[in-house]
Amino acid sequence: MTEINSLGAQTALNTQVVKATMTGDLLRLLQPQPGVVAEGETAQAEVLSLRQVGQTYMMLMRLSANSGQQTQVQTSASFPLPQGSQVSVTQTQNNELALVVQAGKANNVATLTRLDTSQTPVGTLLQGKVVTTQALPQNPGEVASYRSLVTLLSSSQAGTTLTIDSPRPLPVGSLLSAVVQGDQSLRFVPLSGRQDQLAVAQQLATQQSQQASLPGLLNALQQVARSPDTGAELRASAERLLASLPQARELADPKTLTQSLNNSGAFLEAKLLGGLAGSVAPDLKAQLVRLVAQLPAPPAGTLASPTLVASTLAQAVPGFARNALGMLGQFSPRPQPGAFPLPSRLLQALENEGDLQQLLRLAAGAVSRLQSHALSSLQQSGTLENGNLQTSWQTEVPIRHGQEFIPLQVKLQREETPEQKAGREREPEQRDPLQALWRIELAFDLAPLGPLQVQAQLAQGRLTGQLWAEQERTARLIDSQLGTLRERLLARGLDVGDLECFPGTPPQGPRTRLEQRWVDETA
Structure with a gap:
């Protein structure tokens, strides 16, 4: 645990200003500038940047x-003096500026010694860069x-400066996550071997x-596949994807x-990295990226490539989607990252069968949706707070249901102790998958039942689950069938625990337990 000091918001740095004046310590100009401040006058000074070199602090003012x-x-x-600090100075010699104590006390010093938890709630993950370090x-x-x-560097208070006390010196220039x-x-987050979260x-x-x-x-795409005016290559891609x-x-x-x-689409990048480019043809994300490459680029876009071979798919995702979407992201509210299920978002449908620009935006939006799941x-x-290792796979499978398409959102999670992970890697042929804790979540909207969500957990061979139906009549219907569901699961050889159905949607509490894998490295 590293404590932020408990001094008042301006006292900490202003004390240094007072001490510097009392001991005669001055700001030294790196290049003498006679008359930068007129004799007998004071000037307001704002710190634009701060850099530590050894025990000396270089400031652009x-x-x-x-x-x-x-x-x-x-x-x-x-x-x-942290970036943004404002003090008053007067010039004593050509290469010296003296601080004015009275103004230094009154003016704003842009540093924080405590956090406003209304802006950075408990559980928020912050990233910052160490500017200076000095022994007390x-x-x-x-x-x-x-x-x-x-x-x-992050949160709503990005750009502000924290004053932090710690039991060991923090390397100047290093990136910290806490x-x-x-x-x-x-609570500082340890080094991670994975990418920066x-x-x-x-x-x-x-x-x-x-x-x-x-x-x-x-x-x-159904309209495109039926249209006689569609190009043969585009029609073939549409038919292949739908089939x-x-x-x-x-x-x-x-x-x-x-x-x-x-x-x-959840495993496209893994297939490409594993040299399995030949197996990506039926992959949904790969087909969408090929579709984007076949469509005409917007006037200001960069989607001019007529073909997209498997060897370049890894670099095309999600670049094609970002370029094709243009202004889309500026007009939509940002959902909470990591929330499940991913909220639906419908764009304007094709005005006519030849509206390929709108089809491009729909395809690019679909790529971004699959990329959001990944x-x-x-x-x-x-790594969770209890030391267990959690692996998540989240994806979406569109399903044909009559003439409609129902997106089935799926999230699988495996949680295991370090010992279980080591044993699985050491003897993969003898591993028991049921030793780990498994969770599965499903979300879909099936007419006339309405939106449904399923949460199930499998631990040591015992299955428990909860179902949520937004329509109350659907919840009552499912609740009446839970006995039959239990019998069918028992017939499959499962040990079944509690099965419950609730109206509404699952509660969404703060998701802070997974925010431990942040990089701490020297910039």
Whole structure:
């Protein structure tokens, strides 16, 4: 645990200003500038940037004289003033500026010594860059303590500076990730061998704001497949994509279900990295990217490539989608990253069968939707607070149901102890999948039942589950059939625990337990 010091919001740095004046410590100009401040006058100074070199602090400052003239000067000092600090100075010699104590006390010093938890609630993950570190005076027998200035790079307070006390010096220039524990405490997140989750979260927010639901595109592709004016190559791609979608009744076959999940787009990048480019042809995301490549690019876009071979698919996702979407992301609210299920978002349907520009936007939105699922999987995979390892797979399978397309959203999670993971990797042929804790979530909207969500958990061979129906009459119907469902599960050899059905939607609490896999590295 690393504590943020409990001094008042302006006291910490202003104390240094007072001390510097009392001891005669000055701001030294790196280049002498005679008359930068007129004799007998003071100027307002704002710190534009701060950099530590050894025990010296280099600051770029903007001086505003009473006449209104502004000058930027490079200074050095033995004490730091954070970026954004405003003080008053007067010039003593050609290469020195003295701080004015009275103005230094009154003016704003842009540093925080406690967090506003209304802006950064407990559980928020912050990332910042260490700007300065200095040892604090200590009495004999006391534990050493260090004070650092850290500029926040994320959250609503990005750009502000934190004053942090820690039991060891923080390397200047290093990137830190920490979870908010309270208004004066942070828990730093250890090094991670995976990608930076901050980048994942930022990219996820972008993709979710651009995504569009799959049924809109699939309905449009039916129009394209029926239109005699559609080009042969585009019509063939549309027909091939539609033919690859499973019927609802076919998912009762475990092999068909496995194949549908495998071709849902969730594993496209893994197939390409594994050298399995020949197996990506039926993959939904691969087909969508090929479709985007065949459609005419928007006037300001860069989608001029007429073909897209398997070897370049990995670089095309999600670049094609971002370029094709254009202004879409600017007009839609951003959903909470990592939420399940992914909210539906419908774009305007094709006005006519030749509206290929709109078809391009629908296809690009569908790619972004599948990419959102993939990024959500990454965001929710990592080490939990109890030390267990969690792996998530989230995807979406469009299903044919008569003349309609029903998107089935699926999230699978495996949680295991480090010992179980080590044993699985050491003896994969003898591993028991039931040793791990498995969770599955399903979300779909099936007429006339309405939106449904299923949450099930399999632990040590025992299955428990909850179902949620937004329509109350559907909830009552399902509740009346839970006895039959239990009998069928028992007949399959499962040990069945509690099965319940509730009206409404599952509660969505704060998701903070998975925010531990953040990178801590030297910039």
